[in-house]
Amino acid sequence: MKAMEVRLNVNGEAKQWTIAPGDLLLDVLRREGYFGVKRGCEAGECGACTVLLDGKPINSCLMFAAQAEGADVLTIEGVAHGSTLHPLQEAFLDHGAVQCGFCTPAMILNAKALLDRKPHPSEEEVREALAGTYCRCTGFRKPVEAVLAAAGAKR
Amino acid sequence: MLAKFSYRRPASIQEATAAASRTEARILAGGTDLLGCLRDGVFQASRLVSINGIKELKGIRPRAGGGLRIGALTTLTEIAGNQQILDSYPVLAQAAAAVGSPQLRNQGTLGGNLCQRPRCWYFRGDFHCLRKGGETCFAAAGQNQLHAILGGYECFMVHPSDTAPALVALDAKVSVAGRRGTRQMPLASFFVLPKASLVKENVLEPGDVVAEVLLEAPPSGTRGAYRKVRERGSFDFALAGAAIVLAMAEGKVRTARVVLSGVAPVPWRSAEAEQALVGKQLDAATAGVAAAAAVKAAVPLGENGYKVPLVRGILEETLIALAV
Ligand SMILES: Cc1cc2nc3c(=O)[nH]c(=O)nc-3n(C[C@H](O)[C@H](O)[C@H](O)COP(=O)(O)OP(=O)(O)OC[C@H]3O[C@@H](n4cnc5c(N)ncnc54)[C@H](O)[C@@H]3O)c2cc1C
Ligand code: FES
Ligand code: FES
Numbered sequence: 001m002k003a004m005e006v007r008l009n010v011n012g013e014a015k016q017w018t019i020a021p022g023d024l025l026l027d028v029l030r031r032e033g034y035f036g037v038k039r040g041c042e043a044g045e046c047g048a049c050t051v052l053l054d055g056k057p058i059n060s061c062l063m064f065a066a067q068a069e070g071a072d073v074l075t076i077e078g079v080a081h082g083s084t085l086h087p088l089q090e091a092f093l094d095h096g097a098v099q100c101g102f103c104t105p106a107m108i109l110n111a112k113a114l115l116d117r118k119p120h121p122s123e124e125e126v127r128e129a130l131a132g133t134y135c136r137c138t139g140f141r142k143p144v145e146a147v148l149a150a151a152g153a154k155r
Numbered sequence: 156m157l158a159k160f161s162y163r164r165p166a167s168i169q170e171a172t173a174a175a176s177r178t179e180a181r182i183l184a185g186g187t188d189l190l191g192c193l194r195d196g197v198f199q200a201s202r203l204v205s206i207n208g209i210k211e212l213k214g215i216r217p218r219a220g221g222g223l224r225i226g227a228l229t230t231l232t233e234i235a236g237n238q239q240i241l242d243s244y245p246v247l248a249q250a251a252a253a254v255g256s257p258q259l260r261n262q263g264t265l266g267g268n269l270c271q272r273p274r275c276w277y278f279r280g281d282f283h284c285l286r287k288g289g290e291t292c293f294a295a296a297g298q299n300q301l302h303a304i305l306g307g308y309e310c311f312m313v314h315p316s317d318t319a320p321a322l323v324a325l326d327a328k329v330s331v332a333g334r335r336g337t338r339q340m341p342l343a344s345f346f347v348l349p350k351a352s353l354v355k356e357n358v359l360e361p362g363d364v365v366a367e368v369l370l371e372a373p374p375s376g377t378r379g380a381y382r383k384v385r386e387r388g389s390f391d392f393a394l395a396g397a398a399i400v401l402a403m404a405e406g407k408v409r410t411a412r413v414v415l416s417g418v419a420p421v422p423w424r425s426a427e428a429e430q431a432l433v434g435k436q437l438d439a440a441t442a443g444v445a446a447a448a449a450v451k452a453a454v455p456l457g458e459n460g461y462k463v464p465l466v467r468g469i470l471e472e473t474l475i476a477l478a479v
Contacts, residue, residue, distance in 0.1 A: 004162060021162035021203065024190070042194070044187060047258055056232070056261040062187045063262060066162055067207060110257065131389045132256025 008068045010034070011078025019065045025051070026060040029075060036076035036105040040134070047133035050106035051075050055117075057110045057132070076105035079112065088112055091150035092143070099137035106133040111147040120151055163204045168211060168332045168364055175204045176334055176362030182206055184228060185262040187255070188271040195279050197272060197287070212266070212366060215239070221372030227266030227365045231318070232257070234265060244370060246379035246398050250321035253383045256390045266365040269319055269329070269345070270357065273312035273420075274392055275302065285310050285353050299456040301394070304463060306419035310349040311456060313417050314356065319346070320398040320414040320422040321381050328369040334362045342368070346421035356420070374410075376403040382473045383416065384465060393417030395466040397473050401432070408432045408441075413449065418466050425449040428470065442474035 007016045010029070019028055026049045029037045040048035042061045049061040052074040079086045088108050091097070098104050107130060114121055114129040121129070126147045130140065165171040175182050179201040183189055192198055206212060212228040215237055223239065234240055234251040241248045254260055254268065272278070273286065275294055283289035292310045294302050302311040319342065327342045345357050359365070383396035396416035402409045411432040415423040427448035435441040446467045453463050 002161065021160055043191060044255070044259055047256060050258055053261075057258045058262040059187070059258045062185075062190045062259075064162075064183070064186060064190070064203075067183075067186060067205065069164075129257060132258045 004066060006065050006069050008070065009072045011074060017065070021064070021066060023065045024061060025063045025065045025068050025073075028065040029060060029073070034075045034077055038102055038105060040102070045134065046103075047106045047110070048103055050109050050133065052109055052113055055113060057106075057113050059132075074109065074112075076108060079108060086112070088115070088147065088150045091146040095142050095146040095149060097138060097142040097146040103133050103135040103137075107135070107143050111143075111150070114147070115151055121147075123148060126151075160200045161202045163202060164208050165204060165206070166208055168209060168366060171204055171206050171209060171364050172332055172334050172362045174202070175364065177202060178361065180204055180361070182270075182364060184264040184267040185230070186267075187259050187263045188267055191279075192272055196281075197279060206266075206364060212364075218369065223370045225265055225368045225370070227264060227367055229265050231255075231260040231263050231265065231268065234318070235260065243373050244321075244325055244379070246321045246324055246381045246400055247318065247370075249381040250317045250383075250398060253317045253381060253393075253396075259390075265318060265368060268316050269322075269342075269365060269368075270359065271315055273356065274315045275312040278312060286312065288354060295456065298458065300458045301392075302456055302459055303420055304418050304450075304453040304455045304459060304466075305415070305423050306348050306421060307454075307456075308349045310353050310420065312349075312420055314346065314419065314421050315392050316422070317381070317383060317393060317396070317416060320396065320416040321379075322368060322370075323422045323424060324379065324398040324400040324412045324414040325370055325373075326400075326412065330366045330369060331359065332364045332366045333360060337366065339369070343422075343424060349420050374402050376409070377401070378403065378477055380473050380477055382469050384469060395462050395469055397466065397470050398422075399470075399473055399477060401437070401477060403437070406436060408435055408437055413445070413470070415449065415466055415470075418453075418462055427451060432474075437474065437478040439475055439478075442471045442478070445474060446471035 038048035040046035044062045050057050051060050163174045181200040183203045183205045212226045231251040231254050277284045277293040285292045294311050323343045329342045330339045379400040381398045383393045385391035393416045398414045400412045411429045413425045413428040428445040431445035431448045450467045
């Protein structure tokens with residue numbers, strides 16, 4: 001096993017990291033300080049490890065870091081503009097859609113990918129977009145309301 | 156970090172087949188199934204061959220005489236949202252949309268979906284079962300709620316893919332590149348029953364790469380649907396499902412392909428159901444007869460008897476829905 005280099009963009013910054021071929025994207029991102037990428041089930045079940053890869057949500061626990069070569073990665077750390085929160089982050093706070101917060105980065109990234117593609121989704125589409133992220137606290141109603149409200153605010 | 160292996164990124168199919176011919180070399184597409192297999196010790200790898208840089212394996216293109224070719228690296232999200240597939244092959248769009256979660260569909264590819272390993276909990280767990288080269292199928296007399304009611308023989312796993320039944324119902328062909336060139340076969344003969352092999356789910360040999368899936372233009376009057384029942388509402392593998400493609404003419408069924416998922420070790424084509432449909436008016440009575448015919452030969456294990464009425468009900472409902 002030889003160490004290898006991976007070049008990628010994380011939250012708009014170019015990075016070059018030395019990795020082992022078996023390193024998971026999840027582990028490398030956390031090693032580099034992106035702790036908003038959560039380690040949950042590590043089996044594709046809970047979605048807590050979600051990041052956007054070229055704008056699309058994926059589970060970073062099921063992807064080798066080497067697969068992100070050349071990609072644009074967005075983690076929750078890159079969603080706000082400086083100290084100005086993203087409308088989705090505001091909406092999650094306003095609607096009490098955050099309890100323990102473990103699923104929140106993944107919820108917001110999945111919702112962001114949806115709104116970027118479809119600014120005015122139906123409730124059904126919001127539910128589908130959040131279906132791959134497991135929340136043990138909120139029962140999903142408030143996160144769904146928050147996403148719909150954020151979509152409305154953008155109107 | 157997973158166990159130690161080297162990582163190759165071939166730029167062409169030829170390089171990929173050469174690199175993947177070595178024992179314990181594994182092909183990596185999206186990785187959503189492969190990583191779980193490596194982590195759970197289902198198999199080992201000394202070399203990973205990432206095919207993600209091979210351009211020929213990407214995208215959906217029209218074929219010269221009509222129809223489509225879908226590259227093995229096409230993601231399930233792309234398939235579920237492709238307008239031509241939605242219009243001409245709804246059974247496939249619905250099956251791709253039924254796979255896993257949004258994240259898994261963004262990462263998971265068609266080739267990986269066809270080649271994924273079974274989800275039997277003994278196979279995935281710490282059991283040296285028949286399919287891992289051992290002596291026993293632990294499911295036969297063990298916990299077999301999720302196992303096969305058709306086509307089992309010594310091993311009773313069910314094939315986990317949602318797109319495979321849809322593609323078999325569409326009579327798709329698959330093109331496989333290997334060390335001795337490229338060969339094409341009907342997808343139905345790509346999969347193998349436990350009677351033919353207890354350790355492989357398909358005909359692939361070391362070094363083989365699934366390159367693309369080929370679809371014919373649908374004859375006029377074709378309709379189809381994929382219906383899947385899961386234990387959980389959000390996402391899960393099929394407890395049972397059905398992919399149906401019918402060609403209608405003058406109110407009657409001219410040809411029918413009925414393929415069941417979640418109930419057999421391969422996408423299970425039901426010749427009995429098809430025979431019960433052809434030449435008939437598509438109505439509730441015909442649907443009931445065809446659905447009953449599909450499960451006539453079913454042999455449930457200790458704990459999966461519920462799958463018989465379940466798959467029968469799925470078939471009956473889906474056929475009735477296709478009648479209108
Ligand atoms: C939580 C969870 C839920 C899931 N739910 C579903 C579900 O509901 N329905 C479903 O069908 N699947 C499901 N899956 C399985 C999997 O995500 C999908 O099947 C996916 O399409 C696999 O594609 P991939 O590109 O990630 O494959 P990979 O993991 O890259 O590969 C899978 C296997 O196929 C081989 N392979 C990949 N591409 C090729 C090729 N072109 N030629 C030859 N061999 C190849 C690999 O060597 C590997 O053994 C689920 C997985 C998880 C983790
Ligand atoms: S940690 Fe990746 S899906 Fe649960
Ligand atoms: S807020 Fe606790 S898991 Fe969602």
